[in-house]
Amino acid sequence: MMSLENRLRETLQDKGEKVLPKPELKTKVMIEISRAHEKGSRRMKKRLLVSVLIALLIIPTSAFAYQTFLADELYGSFENVKKHITTVTMESFLLINAKLSQAKGDLGKEKYDQFKDILSVITNAKLEYSNKYGNIDYDQVPPEEMLKIKKAKMEIQPYFDKLNGQPSSQEILTPEEYELYIESLITYEKIKAQSEIDTNKSMITVELMPEELQEEFLKARDFMDYVNQKQQQSVNINQ
Amino acid sequence: MEEQMEYNELIDRTLSGNSQAYAELYDKTIQDVFKNVYFLLDDKDDVDDVVQDTYIQVYSSLCKYDRDRPFKPWIMGIMMRQIRTYRRKRWMHFRNVKKAEGYAQKAEHDFSNDIVDRHFNDKLLDSVDNLPYKLKQVVILHYLNEYSQEEVASTLGIPLGTVKSRIHAALKKLRQKGQHYGDILSKVGNV
Numbered sequence: 160m161m162s163l164e165n166r167l168r169e170t171l172q173d174k175g176e177k178v179l180p181k182p183e184l185k186t187k188v189m190i191e192i193s194r195a196h197e198k199g200s201r202r203m204k205k206r207l208l209v210s211v212l213i214a215l216l217i218i219p220t221s222a223f224a225y226q227t228f229l230a231d232e233l234y235g236s237f238e239n240v241k242k243h244i245t246t247v248t249m250e251s252f253l254l255i256n257a258k259l260s261q262a263k264g265d266l267g268k269e270k271y272d273q274f275k276d277i278l279s280v281i282t283n284a285k286l287e288y289s290n291k292y293g294n295i296d297y298d299q300v301p302p303e304e305m306l307k308i309k310k311a312k313m314e315i316q317p318y319f320d321k322l323n324g325q326p327s328s329q330e331i332l333t334p335e336e337y338e339l340y341i342e343s344l345i346t347y348e349k350i351k352a353q354s355e356i357d358t359n360k361s362m363i364t365v366e367l368m369p370e371e372l373q374e375e376f377l378k379a380r381d382f383m384d385y386v387n388q389k390q391q392q393s394v395n396i397n398q
Numbered sequence: 399m400e401e402q403m404e405y406n407e408l409i410d411r412t413l414s415g416n417s418q419a420y421a422e423l424y425d426k427t428i429q430d431v432f433k434n435v436y437f438l439l440d441d442k443d444d445v446d447d448v449v450q451d452t453y454i455q456v457y458s459s460l461c462k463y464d465r466d467r468p469f470k471p472w473i474m475g476i477m478m479r480q481i482r483t484y485r486r487k488r489w490m491h492f493r494n495v496k497k498a499e500g501y502a503q504k505a506e507h508d509f510s511n512d513i514v515d516r517h518f519n520d521k522l523l524d525s526v527d528n529l530p531y532k533l534k535q536v537v538i539l540h541y542l543n544e545y546s547q548e549e550v551a552s553t554l555g556i557p558l559g560t561v562k563s564r565i566h567a568a569l570k571k572l573r574q575k576g577q578h579y580g581d582i583l584s585k586v587g588n589v
Contacts, residue, residue: 164541164569167526167569167572168544170519171537171538171541172542174519175433175437178432178436178437179432180429180432181446184449185424185428188424188449188453188454189417189420191453192420192457193417
């Protein structure tokens with residue numbers, strides 16, 4: 160007969176190996192973290208805003224079966240996304256789904272439908288043109304498509320601002336500035352695509368870019384920072 | 399040592415705003431955190447909530463983490479505090495209702511060749527689950543996680559002597575229950 164201590168050790172450790180967390184738990188945690196992060200450091204917010212809805216598309220983990228998603232309405236299905244962007248995973252799909260649910264609550268039915276329509280232009284473009292890390296090289300997109308995408312980006316930015324609890328960039332900036340801002344966001348993504356950086360894994364730093372792209376990249380980033388600060392000031396004034 | 403360096407690197411990246419790094423920290427630690435919370439909570443329905451709170455707390459305390467201390471025990475300390483908070487919030491009688499429900503569910507056993515053996519182990523897990531929390535805590539840390547008595551003491555912030563006496567008391571209780579169960583089994587055998 161085994162001693163009680165050994166039996167205890169064996170039984171507990173045996174059972175411990177069988178107790179497994181559900182994959183959804185990670186999704187829940189990561190969503191909470193990104194919320195805490197948004198609250199904690201406002202300067203980082205803009206980056207997040209650009210990334211939250213779109214780049215969250217691409218965080219690697221193992222796939223698993225789950226119920227049907229809101230996100231299905233936009234992408235067709237997870238399988239469909241996966242065919243196009245190799246690094247996309249179920250988890251990122253879930254995260255988008257969660258963000259969309261939040262959008263539904265925050266925006267109200269009618270606004271949400273508008274938002275979804277515009278967003279689908281952007282997600283379709285992602286499926287059609289993005290590289291395996293989910294970034295689009297806009298230089299390769301046909302001009303008439305490009306016009307459509309830019310228009311959608313200009314329309315959707317105020318929704319992103321709202322979802323991130325920021326004042327609307329469209330309202331704060333002059334029309335020229337606003338257009339320049341959207342162009343900066345596009346350039347930012349374009350250069351990420353052209354540099355072939357795995358934007359899920361590495362921090363995006365200018366050192367990773369080929370030299371000839373660095374200047375354009377820094378210009379776009381500086382302007383994004385400028386808008387960021389302006390939004391921040393506007394928050395402070397209103398408080 | 400190498401593991402600790404990996405943790406430190408992930409922590410640096412997390413602090414500079416990379417949420418993917420935190421996802422990796424999660425992957426590296428979740429199995430340990432999850433099974434411990436699982437064993438330490440009476441109501442298994444609340445395990446996910448407590449684990450989630452633990453990781454949120456870890457995230458917001460990360461900037462205060464002292465790199466000279468090993469990372470895993472640090473996370474375990476936060477986890478223990480989250481469990482304590484959770485327990486404080488809950489009211490005893492509510493817990494007992496749930497416990498009774500738990501018994502009813504466990505009445506079904508699967509019949510297999512090693513049924514007696516398995517039965518014994520199930521009983522043992524049940525008995526551990528029903529230990530007073532303070533005893534259960536030391537049993538889980540010492541026998542599930544293979545923490546030394548000194549490590550248990552420092553994780554819980556209690557004197558080594560207390561750890562020793564709690565382990566002793568826990569084993570005594572488990573032995574008593576085991577004996578009781580053994581008596582029943584042998585009677586059945588006699589029939």
